Structures are given as C-alpha cells and as structure tokens.
Amino acid sequence: xxxxxxxxxxxxxxxxxxxxxxxxxxxxxxxxxxxxxxxxxxxxxxxxxxxxxxxxxxxxxxxxxxxxxxxxxxxxxxxxxxxxxxxxxxxxxxxxxxxxxxxxxxxxxxxxxxxxxxxxxxxxxxxxxxxxxxxxxxxxxxxxxxxxxxx
Amino acid sequence: xxxxxxxxxxxxxxxxxxxxxxxxxxxxxxxxxxxxxxxxxxxxxxxxxxxxxxxxxxxxxxxxxxxxxxxxxxxxxxxxxxxxxxxxxxxxxxxxxxxxxxxxxxxxxxxxxxxxxxxxxxxxxxxxxxxxxxxxxxxxxxxxxxxxxxxxxxxxxxxxxxxxxxxxxxxxxxxxxxxxxxxxxxxxxxxxxxxxxxxxxxxxxxxxxxxxxxxxxxxxxxxxxxxxxxxxxxxxxxxxxxxxxxxxxxxxxxxxxxxxxxxxxxxxxxxxxxxxxxxxxxxxxxxxxxxxxxxxxxxxxxxxxxxxxxxxxxxxxxxxxxxxxxxxxxxxxxxxxxxxxxxxxxxxxxxxxxxxxxxxxxxxxxxxxxxxxxxxxxxxxxxxxxxxxxxxxxxxxxxxxxxxxxxxxxxxxxxxxxxxxxxxxxxxxxxxxxxxxxxxxxxxxxxxxxxxxxxxxxxxxxxxxxxxxxxxxxxxxxxxxxxxxxxxxxxxxxxxxxxxxxxxxxxxxxxxxxxxxxxxxxxxxxxxxxxxxxxxxxxxxxxxxxxxxxxxxxxxxxxxxxxxxxxxxxxxxxxxxxxxxxxxxxxxxxxxxxxxxxxxxxxxxxxxxxxxxxxxxxxxxxxxxxxxxxxxxxxxxxxxxxxxxxxxxxxxxxxxxxxxxxxxxxxxxxxxxxxxxxxxxxxxxxxxxxxxxxxxxxxxxxxxxxxxxxxxxxxxxxxxxxxxxxxxxxxxxxxxxxxxxxxxxx
Numbered sequence: 061x062x063x064x065x066x067x068x069x070x071x072x073x074x075x076x077x078x079x080x081x082x083x084x085x086x087x088x089x090x091x092x093x094x095x096x097x098x099x100x101x102x103x104x105x106x107x108x109x110x111x112x113x114x115x116x117x118x119x120x121x122x123x124x125x126x127x128x129x130x131x132x133x134x135x136x137x138x139x140x141x142x143x144x145x146x147x148x149x150x151x152x153x154x155x156x157x158x159x160x161x162x163x164x165x166x167x168x169x170x171x172x173x174x175x176x177x178x179x180x181x182x183x184x185x186x187x188x189x190x191x192x193x194x195x196x197x198x199x200x201x202x203x204x205x206x207x208x209x210x211x
Numbered sequence: 212x213x214x215x216x217x218x219x220x221x222x223x224x225x226x227x228x229x230x231x232x233x234x235x236x237x238x239x240x241x242x243x244x245x246x247x248x249x250x251x252x253x254x255x256x257x258x259x260x261x262x263x264x265x266x267x268x269x270x271x272x273x274x275x276x277x278x279x280x281x282x283x284x285x286x287x288x289x290x291x292x293x294x295x296x297x298x299x300x301x302x303x304x305x306x307x308x309x310x311x312x313x314x315x316x317x318x319x320x321x322x323x324x325x326x327x328x329x330x331x332x333x334x335x336x337x338x339x340x341x342x343x344x345x346x347x348x349x350x351x352x353x354x355x356x357x358x359x360x361x362x363x364x365x366x367x368x369x370x371x372x373x374x375x376x377x378x379x380x381x382x383x384x385x386x387x388x389x390x391x392x393x394x395x396x397x398x399x400x401x402x403x404x405x406x407x408x409x410x411x412x413x414x415x416x417x418x419x420x421x422x423x424x425x426x427x428x429x430x431x432x433x434x435x436x437x438x439x440x441x442x443x444x445x446x447x448x449x450x451x452x453x454x455x456x457x458x459x460x461x462x463x464x465x466x467x468x469x470x471x472x473x474x475x476x477x478x479x480x481x482x483x484x485x486x487x488x489x490x491x492x493x494x495x496x497x498x499x500x501x502x503x504x505x506x507x508x509x510x511x512x513x514x515x516x517x518x519x520x521x522x523x524x525x526x527x528x529x530x531x532x533x534x535x536x537x538x539x540x541x542x543x544x545x546x547x548x549x550x551x552x553x554x555x556x557x558x559x560x561x562x563x564x565x566x567x568x569x570x571x572x573x574x575x576x577x578x579x580x581x582x583x584x585x586x587x588x589x590x591x592x593x594x595x596x597x598x599x600x601x602x603x604x605x606x607x608x609x610x611x612x613x614x615x616x617x618x619x620x621x622x623x624x625x626x627x628x629x630x631x632x633x634x635x636x637x638x639x640x641x642x643x644x645x646x647x648x649x650x651x652x653x654x655x656x657x658x659x660x661x662x663x664x665x666x667x668x669x670x671x672x673x674x675x676x677x678x679x680x681x682x683x684x685x686x687x688x689x690x691x692x693x694x695x696x697x698x699x700x701x702x703x704x705x706x707x708x709x710x711x712x713x714x715x716x717x718x719x720x721x722x723x724x725x726x727x728x729x730x731x732x733x734x735x736x737x738x739x740x741x742x743x744x745x746x747x748x749x750x751x752x753x754x755x756x757x758x759x760x761x762x763x764x765x766x767x768x769x770x771x772x773x774x775x776x777x778x779x780x781x782x783x784x785x786x787x788x789x790x791x792x793x794x795x796x797x798x799x800x801x802x803x804x805x806x807x808x809x810x811x812x813x814x815x816x817x818x819x820x821x822x823x824x825x826x827x828x829x830x831x832x833x834x835x836x837x838x839x840x841x842x843x844x845x846x847x848x849x850x851x852x853x854x855x856x857x858x859x860x861x862x863x864x865x866x867x868x869x870x871x872x873x874x875x876x877x878x879x880x881x882x883x884x885x886x887x888x889x890x891x892x893x894x895x896x897x898x899x900x901x902x903x904x905x906x907x908x909x910x911x912x913x914x915x916x917x918x919x920x921x922x923x924x925x926x927x928x929x930x931x932x933x934x935x936x937x938x939x940x941x942x943x944x945x946x947x948x949x950x951x952x953x954x955x956x957x
Binding site: 083090094096098099100101102103104106107109122136137138140142145146148150151152153154155156157158160161164166180181182185186187188189190191192194195196197198199200 | 213214216217218219220221222223224225226227229230232332381382383384385386432433434435447467468528679680681682832833834836838839840841842843844865866867871872874875876877879880
C-alpha cells in the first residue's frame with residue numbers, strides 16, 4: 061500500500077501526516093491524529109456527526125479524502141471555545157452526545173454566518189445534523205440563545 | 212442541575228468505545244449468513260488471501276455452550292451447521308488493519324442449502340415452514356376479565372378494526388461496538404451497552420468462565436433506546452472469542468449498514484379489535500388479538516408481547532376484556548427491545564380504533580375518551596385497581612386547552628374549505644405506560660445498590676445503571692445529594708464496572724429513576740444508619756461522620772446498601788395474568804396537528820402538544836428532553852421510518868434511504884407535566900422515558916384521518932400509502948367535516 065505524507069493546518073497548527081491515498085479525513089483525524097471528538101454516525105454524509113470546517117466551511121469529514129486537504133485549513137470540535145458552549149448545556153442540546161460535536165460545529169458556523177437567517181430558518185440550517193435523542197428543541201433553543209435573538 | 216457530562220459531550224472530550232486509546236489491537240469483523248434458512252453446506256475461504264495473517268473464529272472455538280444466554284437459550288453465538296436468518300453471524304475474522312479485516316470477511320463464502328423460510332408473521336405457516344414448537348409460536352398469552360363473548364352478543368354496537376405497525380430501527384447515533392482483552396487471566400470487555408450484567412451473564416455462560424475471570428465495563432453510550440439491551444451480549448462474545456484466540460485486544464465496531472442490517476428492531480405488529488359499546492359510546496367489551504413478528508430467535512419477544520398485551524386495552528374502564536396474543540417465529544433478523552417494548556404497537560391500534568369508533572358512532576373523539584377514561588377505583592384489564600389520585604380527564608383537558616384543540620378544529624374547517632391542495636386536521640391520543648419490569652419482574656431482578664461513604668467525605672453511588680443520554684448520571688447525583696443534603700459536587704457516580712458495582716438491574720423499562728433512584732434513597736438512608744446518625748442528619752454532619760468513620764476504620768469500605776422490595780399492597784399472579792402489572796402508570800394525552808399536501812401526499816406535523824402526569828419531575832430539562840425526543844421518534848415511526856425487507860433482512864440499511872426526522876421535519880414539541888407523587892418512586896417520580904413513544908403515532912394518524920377523511924390503519928403512513936388510500940376513496944379532496952363522523956369507517 062502506498063503511503064504519502066501531506067501537510068495541512070489543523071486547528072491552527074501546521075501538521076503533516078502519513079496517509080494512504082484512500083484514507084478518509086474522518087479516520088485520519090480519529091485514528092492517526094487521535095482527535096476523537098469528531099464522530100462517525102453513518103459514513104455516507106447523511107448524519108453530520110463528523111462535521112469539521114474545511115477552509116472555514118462545514119463538511120462531512122467521512123466524505124473527504126484526506127489527500128484533498130493538503131495545503132488547506134481543517135478545524136475540528138477540539139478547536140471550539142468551551143465557554144461559548146454553555147447555552148447548549150443549559151438548554152438540553154446534548155443527550156447521548158454522539159451527534160453533539162457535529163451539531164455544535166454546524167451551530168457555531170450558523171452563529172458566525174447569521175446573514176443566512178434572512179433566507180433560511182435555524183431548523184433548515186440544522187437539517188444536515190441528525191439527532192435521535194433531543195427531538196431538536198434543545199438544539200434549536202440553544203442556537204437562538206447564542207444568536208441573542210431568543211423568541 | 213445541569214447534565215453532569217454535558218460539557219464533555221459538547222466539546223468532544225467524552226470517550227465512547229471507538230474513541231478509547233488501544234495499543235497493539237486487531238479489528239474484528241463478522242461473516243454472516245447470506246440466506247434466511249438452511250443447512251450450511253460449506254464455508255469457502257478465497258485462495259488469493261493469505262489466511263495465516265488473520266485470526267479466524269467459528270463455533271468450534273466457543274469454550275462453553277454455543278448460546279447467547281437470555282430468556283430462551285435458543286440463539287447461537289455463531290451458527291453451527293444451520294442458519295435461521297439472513298445476517299446470522301457464522302464466522303469472525305480479525306486483523307490489525309480494518310480494511311484488511313473487512314476484505315477478508317468478504318472473501319469468505321458461506322454456502323447455504325436453502326430451505327423454505329417463513330417471512331410473513333400474519334399468515335399461518337405451512338407444515339414445511341414450522342421451525343419452532345408445533346406452530347411457530349414463541350409465546351402465547353391471554354388476559355381475561357368478565358365475559359367478553361356475552362357482552363359482545365348483547366352490545367348495541369360492535370366496531371371492528373385491524374391495525375398494523377412496521378418495524379423501526381433505533382438509529383442510536385453511536386453504532387454498536389465492543390473491545391475485549393485479557394488482563395492476566397481476567398477477560399475484560401468494554402463497550403456500548405445498557406445492561407452490563409446481561410453481558411456478564413452471556414460471557415460467563417458461553418465462555419465457561421466464572422465471575423472472577425470476567426469483567427464488563429460500560430463506556431459512555433451514544434444512544435440505546437432498547438437497541439443496546441440484548442444485542443451487545445452477542446458483540447461482546449464475538450470480540451471476546453477473537454481476543455481469546457488472538458491473545459491480543461480486539462475491537463469490533465459495526466459500521467452503520469452492518470448495524471442496521473444485523474441488529475434488532477421494533478417488532479412489527481398486527482392488532483385486531485372487536486369492541487362492544489352502547490350507542491352513546493360507553494365501552495362494554497374489548498376483544499383484542501395481537502400478533503408480533505419475533506424473527507428467528509426468541510430474544511425478548513415474550514416480555515415484549517406481555518407489555519404489549521397489558522397496554523392493549525388503553526387507559527379505559529371496561530368490565531369485559533379479553534386480550535390474546537402471540538409472538539411468532541419467522542426467518543427474519545430477530546426483533547428486540549425498542550423504547551415502549553410492545554406498548555407503542557398495541558396503543559397505536561387502540562387509539563386509532565377509538566377514533567374509528569367515534570367516526571362510526573358519529574361521536575366526538577374527545578367525548579368518547581372522556582366517557583371511558585379510567586377513574587380512580589376502577590380496574591385495568593389485568594384487574595389492577597387504579598387508585599393513584601391522578602385525574603386522567605384533567606390530563607386530557609389540559610392537552611386540549613394547551614393545544615387550542617377546539618379553535619384549531621374551527622380554523623381547519625375554514626382552511627380545508629378554502630384550500631384546494633392542502634388539508635389540515637388535529638388528532639388525539641390518550642394513553643398510559645407502566646414503569647418498571649412487568650408483573651413480578653422487579654421482584655425477580657431483586658436489584659441491589661450501594662452508596663459508599665468515601666474517605667474524602669464524598670459519597671459514591673455504585674450501580675449497574677448506565678448513562679446513554681437519558682440523564683442517569685445527573686438524576687442519580689441529584690437524588691443522592693438531595694437525600695443526604697449534600698452539594699452535587701459531593702456525589703460521585705461510579706463507573707458501571709461489574710467488578711465494582713452490584714447488580715442494580717438493567718437500564719431499561721423506564722425503571723432507572725423510579726425504581727433504582729428509590730434504591731439510592733434507601734441506600735443513602737442505610738449509610739446514615741451505619742454512621743449512627745439519625746434520620747434527619749444532612750449535609751456537613753454527614754460528611755464529617757463519613758470522614759470520622761474512615762479515621763476510626765482505616766482501609767475499610769463504608770457502604771450503605773439497599774435491595775429492591777415490592778411496595779406494599781402490590782400482587783401479581785403470573786399464571787392467570789391477573790393483578791398489579793406495574794407499580795405505577797404514567798398517564799398522557801397528546802394532540803397532533805397535521806397538514807397534508809394532496810399533490811405529494813406528504814404529511815407534516817405542524818404542532819404537537821404532549822401533556823403527561825409523571826409523578827414528579829426530578830430534572831425539568833432532562834424530563835422535557837426525554838418527551839421531545841420520544842415524540843420525534845414517534846413522528847418518524849408514524850410517517851417516514853420504513854424498514855424494507857427482502858428475505859427477512861433490511862435492504863434500506865443506510866441513513867440515505869431509511870429516513871429519520873431532521874430538525875426541519877418536526878415542529879417544536881410543546882410539553883407540559885402534571886405531578887401526582889408516587890410514594891414508592893424516587894422523590895415521587897414515575898418512569899417517563901418510554902411514555903412519549905406511545906402517543907405520537909395514533910395522534911398523528913388520527914389527525915390525518917380528520918384532515919383527509921381517509922381511514923389509515925397502517926404505519927408508517929408514507930406518502931405512497933396515503934395516496935393509495937385517498938385516491939381509493941370517494942370524494943377526493945372534498946372538504947371534511949372537522950367534527951368527523953361524516954363517513955362510516957366500517
């Protein structure tokens with residue numbers, strides 16, 4: 061099996077890693093770099109549990125070949141400021157926690173791009189992150205809180 | 212109190228089984244049956260693979276009996292010579308590379324000489340399909356009260372109906388997985404599970420090891436919903452067999468397609484009702500027959516059937532009730548525990564049937580329920596006299612008021628008259644859910660729990676009950692802290708490790724807060740007693756006494772203990788299926804408002820109100836979250852979650868084509884609690900975890916019936932099913948009288 065080494069910026073830190081060309085970014089993060097905060101839920105881009113930012117955009121890391129991130133910026137849940145997550149704790153946005161890292165990655169991206177809310181609802185923007193525990197109210201309520209526009 | 216492990220989960224620091232660091236380990240994979248039934252004629256290993264690089268396990272490697280110990284000892288750990296369902300585990304392989312292990316599993320061919328399978332549980336089996344007992348019936352149960360036949364003969368009105376529900380996949384977001392290794396002579400198995408002691412029992416049995424040589428530790432569990440009640444025993448055995456043969460740690464994690472195809476689901480059901488009533492809608496007789504598809508092994512089907520039957524007559528008073536049911540063997544992948552455990556199926560039938568009755572008699576569905584809801588002093592089908600002080604009509608009235616039920620009905624009549632392509636309607640379900648094990652189950656479990664006083668003055672709750680998202684760690688902390696007057700930081704919840712914690716029973720059946728929480732209170736009282744403190748001692752007094760005890764007893768353990776005791780006045784007759792089926796029922800009334808698009812036949816739930824009486828809410832955020840999550844699972848089961856089967860195996864085993872609700876598919880779920888404390892539950896609490904899955908499906912389907920005039924009786928009510936129903940009836944798209952009763956259902 062061919063191994064190659066690629067370099068990219070991971071959570072602000074220049075990183076190089078030896079990979080198989082077929083490796084998924086999700087596996088490289090979890091098994092090679094021990095960043096296990098990013099979760100696998102479905103392996104086919106449906107559930108959003110593996111959401112990371114690639115050059116600032118949320119992507120499903122299970123669908124990204126690691127080879128494609130060479131020279132680019134990747135940020136994972138480990139890079140989020142825990143203090144910003146308090147509203148999620150209070151409103152019951154997490155139960156089992158398996159979808160949660162992906163949910164907060166998307167949620168914090170929505171917070172940083174609130175102009176999207178002129179054309180989309182929070183529920184539409186969160187529809188790429190499946191949660192089986194909360195029924196979504198805890199998640200939507202906390203996003204409204206972090207947006208400072210609670211109704 | 213906020214969720215104890217909340218921040219760890221939000222920041223991704225919580226470590227699930229696949230996140231744990233593990234050195235020098237192998238990945239395990241499972242080779243499965245390609246056929247629903249038949250003799251294994253051969254197992255072929257592809258020649259191009261160097262098999263010396265792999266660890267391979269089959270049934271001959273099992274040291275003890277080849278059985279996954281559960282109710283019936285019928286399910287093999289690995290098939291030996293014969294398969295009874297698709298996906299049945301036959302061999303295991305392991306390799307340091309996950310990809311290599313996966314490729315190797317595919318390079319093994321199990322050749323099966325096919326025999327005729329039985330795939331439809333509703334059809335009596337042919338002789339050549341009989342595979343269990345004389346008639347493929349796993350379990351047959353009957354509940355009888357009064358004289359149903361006479362009451363039906365004499366009833367002025369009899370309404371019949373047949374209702375069906377489909378399988379449902381749990382879709383816990385963390386797939387199933389286990390790791391296993393040897394520590395000296397002790398086999399350690401760690402993983403995602405609801406019942407560490409079930410796993411321990413299964414390992415001891417099939418591996419022929421005693422308790423001193425097996426240890427099971429639960430890892431933070433990413434959702435269970437019953438799916439991690441019995442199945443983890445199988446995966447634990449597989450990981451253990453590979454680890455024992457390899458002499459190295461083995462990690463066995465299912466990916467999503469394997470998890471969906473191979474593990475259990477909610478039992479499909481068919482329920483027949485024959486109901487005798489007075490012309491003004493008083494119940495005179497309920498004759499109910501329940502059929503469940505059990506799949507190819509017994510799993511928990513007998514007790515799922517039992518709970519289903521006990522709930523089948525609904526929360527109504529009726530003097531003549533007969534409920535008969537069978538769990539059927541089929542060659543489907545076995546069905547198993549799923550939140551609600553039989554009750555959602557029979558309550559769907561019961562509550563949809565109530566609306567069918569209302570339409571047949573030209574009665575208001577609300578009035579029909581109001582007339583029949585059980586009053587204190589009246590009894591259920593098993594003869595359990597309800598005397599808990601709950602006003603069940605008040606629960607219903609609260610739901611009607613909160614939802615604006617009457618106003619919505621008027622608005623819908625106007626909307627439906629004006630709109631060409633859309634129809635709106637409201638639907639109602641009143642229901643109940645018994646918490647804890649059924650009948651004598653809790654006595655049989657005889658759960659034991661300890662509260663330890665530690666040398667640092669803190670207390671530690673030692674129990675086998677686990678956190679899977681529902682909030683055990685938080686609620687247990689609260690209950691212990693409240694009982695002893697301690698700060699929540701002074702309470703530690705011990706890891707569910709069978710080497711350290713007593714068997715406080717499985718984390719199932721809505722029993723954790725009510726039953727096990729009560730054991731915490733009693734063990735805390737016992738701790739206080741052992742310290743020589745009086746009953747009122749709290750806070751600093753307790754902490755100081757613990758510290759002092761340790762100074763006087765260096766190196767010793769200070770343990771308060773409690774063992775389950777049946778609450779006074781409760782009795783159950785297992786032979787006659789009569790008596791107090793549950794210590795307590797939670798009661799609920801749910802209202803759904805739907806909008807149906809007559810061009811696409813898509814049904815959207817646009818408002819949902821869930822009102823329930825649960826004894827006491829111990830933690831408001833967690834309790835509300837349980838209800839909201841359960842309702843949304845129920846919306847999925849009612850409208851979109853459809854398991855498609857071929858040869859008894861799920862073929863849409865991906866989240867691409869098995870759809871669960873997204874945030875955009877559901878409205879905010881409006882929740883209200885009523886509280887009538889239950890004296891034998893922790894802080895007065897009754898179980899509530901399963902309750903919310905019982906009500907949504909009938910409420911939603913009743914709403915669709917009200918909106919469209921159609922008479923749906925099968926779920927999931929997908930757009931395809933609804934289209935066939937609506938197009939098959941007269942007056943398509945005609946405005947529907949919001950009061951119902953415009954068309955006779957029968």
